[in-house]
Amino acid sequence: MRRDVFQAIADPTRREIINLIAHKSLNLNSVAENFQVSRPAISKHIKILTECGLIEIKQSGRERFCEARLEKLHEVSDWVEQYRKMWEARLDALDNYLRALQTATKQQSSAKSKKHGKRK
């Protein structure tokens, strides 16, 4: 199965879990208490989030805490950046092309004026 950040945030319960622990790590029970669904269901979501790299489980004494790894979310904005980069590169090419076109036109017209208008 696919395990990436898009998969991780595709489910509303998983998004809730990330929001819940974004600012403060919580142990597994505390996370589960916030949801109507069964504890095994929550465990499964946490497992997926872990596999997608959005959550890290940390053992502290007898308890296991869920810590959010939000850096991973950058991957989503990276797609937007890729589109931006593609456009920027394309517009650079257009800019060069427009310059070349105008230079060519200027040269042509100045060549013409030299030909036709022989003035001192």
Added chain:
Amino acid sequence: MANVNELKQATATRDVLITRIFDAPRKLVWQAWTEPEHVMRWWGPKDFTSPVCKIDLRIGGQYHFCMRDQNGQDYWSKGVYLEIIPMTKIMATDSFSDAEGNTIPASQYGLPEDWPNELLVTMTFEDLDGKTKLTIRHQGIPDGQMKEMTSAGWNESLDKLADMLR
């Protein structure tokens, strides 16, 4: 520099917003965008060629572009014109496609599976004393309901994007 709030708003709805001022009259910029013989000269990224470019510039008309990389791999895109105001505005859909013009899921091009098959692109052309301001808005890039996310990490990404525009 782009207004940071404007940018945050745009990225919150997963739009890519780009503006560029060209030192060229609007008529020429418009031609460079709408006439195949011009488009083929610049559309592809560096080291790409653009062997095919069909433009049927009318509402409901289609475009079909091909970019070819150095290894001869072709990347096709196509779309339908939804709005055309000569010298002023073009709005069109944007999809990946094959050589025959069939839509191809974005996942075949290595994008995530939840990527929409059709994006929306709007280009506006403004005259600035003989120069031309071009604004491109690329909409429909999936947000994965990221709007709900108020996490620090997400805001950092936006700030990073804002920095890039400075």
